[in-house]
Amino acid sequence: MADNRASAYTEGVPCWADAQLPDLEAGKRFYGALFGWTFDGNGEGDGGEGNGKAGGNSGNGGKTYDRFVVARLEGEPVAALAPKTDGRMPTVWTVYFATPDVRALAARITAAGGQIVMPPTRADGFGTAALAADPEGAVFGLWQPGSHPGFGRRHEEGTFVWAQLYARDTEAANAFYGGLFHDALFGPDAEPDFGRASLLDVFPAEMPPHFLVHFRVADLGEALEAVGRLGGRVQVPPFRTSYGHVAVVVDNQGASFAVLQR
Known part of the structure; x- marks a missing residue:
């Protein structure tokens, strides 16, 4: 099996991403057209992998694991979309660490100064999820795998390639995440897919600290044209980074993510 068809992830490696959306069908049309994704089921709990009932605290934090659909690229799982259960919660992409x-x-x-936003929640045999926030309030997910280890494809066009934390205090962020995920970030076999940067490098001061999920594209200009054509918009125009040429966009329902050309 090729490296990008990962079957297991060590602790601290980004292993999954999902979007909570007001309109699941609109999300499927947008991302299907943008990235060529296909989807399991219809979000009503009857569509195969990814539509299991969540046990325990399934409603906490505005998050649900009982009505999501798995996005696939060439048959392999690459992300999930789910309907929001609470309209007060943000429309957002979340990255999960294994x-x-x-x-x-x-x-x-x-113990390190963060908080748990949603306690560990079982999703049938697929795994157990939780949502956490770091000391600055940036939210991220945790995933303990069951039958679903995470991305089946990554690092290629139309799939997850990077997660960037935009923090106000990058030194504090490095200390917090370095303490949690030292081996994944700094170990001899590290493949973190995860960076930290100053919020003010890219966003206005009023933007809260957050994680930004990046998906790889073949041509950044063509991807931005497609985003606009599908009802989304460019939030931050293209800029250069150490890991590629990036633009921040918003989908047709308000969820921000980045497209990256390497």
């Missing part, structure tokens, strides 16, 4: 023990990691997060 862990073999979500409860132990949640305890380490709170």
Whole structure:
């Protein structure tokens, strides 16, 4: 199996991403046209992998794991879309970091000054998820795999390629995440797919700290034209980074993400 068809992820490696959207069908049309994704089921709990019932605290944090659909590229899982259960919650992409023990990691997060936004929540046999926030309030997910380890394809066109944390205090962010995910970030076999940068490098001062999920595209200009044609917009025009040529966009429902050309 090729490296980009990952079957397992070590702790601290981004392993999954999902979007919470007001209109699931509109999201499927947008991302299907933009990235060539196909989708399992219709979000009503009857569509194969990814539509299992979530146990435990499934409604906490405005997050649900009982009505999501898996996005696929050439048959492999690459992301998920889910309908929002609470209109007060943001329309947003969330990145999930792998862990073999979500409860132990949640305890380490709170001990390090973060907080748990949604306690560990089972999604049938697929795995166990939680949502956490770092000391500056940037929200991220945790994923303890069951039958679903995470991305089946990554680092290629139409799939996840990078997660960037935009923080107000990058030194504090490096200390927090370095303590949680030291081996994934700095170990000899590190493949973090995860960077930290100053919020003010890209966004206005009023923007809160956050994670930005990046998807790879073949041609950045063509991708931005497609975003506009599909009802989205460019939030931050193209800029150069150490990991590629990036633009921040908003989909047709308000969820921000980045497209990256390498």
